[in-house]
Amino acid sequence: MSRKPRVRSGSGVTMHDVARAAGVSAITVSRALNQPQQVSPALRDKVMQAVDALGYVPSRSASTLASARSRTVLVLIPSLGNTVFLDTLAGIETVLAEAGYQMLIGNSHYDAEQELQLLRAYLQHRPDGVLLTGLSHAAPFDALLRRHRLPAVYMMDLADDGRCCVGFSQEEAGAAITRHLLERGKRRIGFLGAQLDERVMKRLSGYRAALAEAGCHDAGLEWLDPAPSSMQMGADMLDRALAARPDCDALFCCNDDLAIGALARCQQLGIAVPARLAVAGFNDLQAAAWCTPALTTVATPRREIGIQAARSLLAMIEGDAPQALRLDLGFALMLRRSS
Amino acid sequence: MSRKPRVRSGSGVTMHDVARAAGVSAITVSRALNQPQQVSPALRDKVMQAVDALGYVPSRSASTLASARSRTVLVLIPSLGNTVFLDTLAGIETVLAEAGYQMLIGNSHYDAEQELQLLRAYLQHRPDGVLLTGLSHAAPFDALLRRHRLPAVYMMDLADDGRCCVGFSQEEAGAAITRHLLERGKRRIGFLGAQLDERVMKRLSGYRAALAEAGCHDAGLEWLDPAPSSMQMGADMLDRALAARPDCDALFCCNDDLAIGALARCQQLGIAVPARLAVAGFNDLQAAAWCTPALTTVATPRREIGIQAARSLLAMIEGDAPQALRLDLGFALMLRRSS
């Protein structure tokens, strides 16, 4: 087997080349780039000129190795296919980019074991901090975080144990939308749940609490399926639910995908929404406002969660305290035609 | 200002610690981890035991610096909010993860200048290769790629100039869906376009070609808006189009977002779809099958594009030729009720 020739990546220009070209020492180049105010304007200009002339691009690896700071943040999310997390990612990105940090994205596919593997793999990059989705993670996962003394911010939900978190109360939100259905005069309100991750289960428990409060909780109106949610699944679950309980007069779907599928199925079957069956979703995806009839749902501050979580994490990385250890960004009911 | 204490990140365990614990030299640890077949089973076991016992996590920076290989691939996409690119990312991820590579994701927001900045920023990580969306990029962008001798694979479209690309013919796809509308007996077929990126313009030119072929191209039936596409925008454009040309009998929307918005507006206005106005979209998003009426659209092999592009890139990184320099994965018409 012939050995492949080894070529240094990058354009091959190092900080020393820049230093030589500018007639200064390497450390001056380093400072001109990283702490410009510490270098006299004259030298700074000379350095910058040399940088441009040579097309110098600093090596992050060398910098990380020498300074023990990677200026990199690890973001772990459960799914790349879900708009919810993308909005959050977009928010994170704006904050990190501005601060000169870069973001490593890990997709755990809603699997605790995979999440652990991802953390292990990405630790090789020595991230300065981690942004996590949800509060509960595998025990070895938490241990690994602690062992590496990694600042972490938990997104999407609220903890009460001193961990830094940015989100809203999933339980409260589930209760709120259920109460809205109650106010609309519905009494036999069903729950469609898929994926069954931590957040879905909390919405479910909010739903139960609200119904119990009103004295009309009925365990026979809950349909749960651990498979990933999709519109197809929403349609299928609607069929199942109505077959089992034709008296059901409203449905709270744990997310908009399910709700949109259920709604479409109602259209096909000629079921009057909301008169015969009211439908509510969760997340307020773009499509929720555009299906027929428009979907009542819960708007969640996903982008803002990303922004605030990234800010808190950067503060922790700098050794400061985050603005708030427990940041509740709330949610909003979007009341539309489907209820 | 008090100086923050500096702490090495990572758990602080280095390869030398592992070597000492296992009673071997550092290079043996390195080999046991990276080229296990070069180390005798006995030593390999001892090393692995020490690795586990100490919780050693290798430092990617040090490895990158010493070996001039980062095992990292840069992926540049125009948008994080678009499911199209997410499916592609998911495909890329599976291939890269399996090969032990990691993926840096850059979001250019459909902006050539930002894309250039991103490349510059991410070059600091010395990626071993790049996956790009679309064929045309800023001139300095191409120059930078060349200067750094970065293997690149272009996704989503097909080039004829020797660049490695994986995708399908946007133009052909645009023509195909237009021909379908012609076959349905429509003659005054309009085009709704937003974003107006390279791919949208190619779909437009396919649309024009198909109509010219049939002798019914009418430039007055094209509505183009450079703003980002959304369902809201689809609804607005439908209003505009019908106000300007009430004789329009079909619409090819450059993507499903626009089409779904237009379709919803038709529902609101009581316009009969497809009898009075047929509607077609592009991409086959999940929601396309679930709107009312179900949307005719073009299914694109997004995930497969990611997979094949990543495979080709890995081959190029290893110094081999990619399986095919120009890989056409085709597309499929999804004919549904809206036409």
Next chain:
DNA sequence: GGCAATGATGTTAGCGCTAACAAAAGCGCG
């Protein structure tokens, strides 16, 4: 048994950068 070929392990040097300290230059003020 001796010698080359093969395989397993070790030694050395250095990847490109920055922390920490050192030195030099400028500055204010009595």
Next chain:
DNA sequence: CGCGCTTTTGTTAGCGCTAACATCATTGCC
């Protein structure tokens, strides 16, 4: 003018790893 002070620049060492070479043991073969 000379003292301490701040500001600017430089020197040294080493971050954790791996390529390249060196060394040592093993094996096969005549």
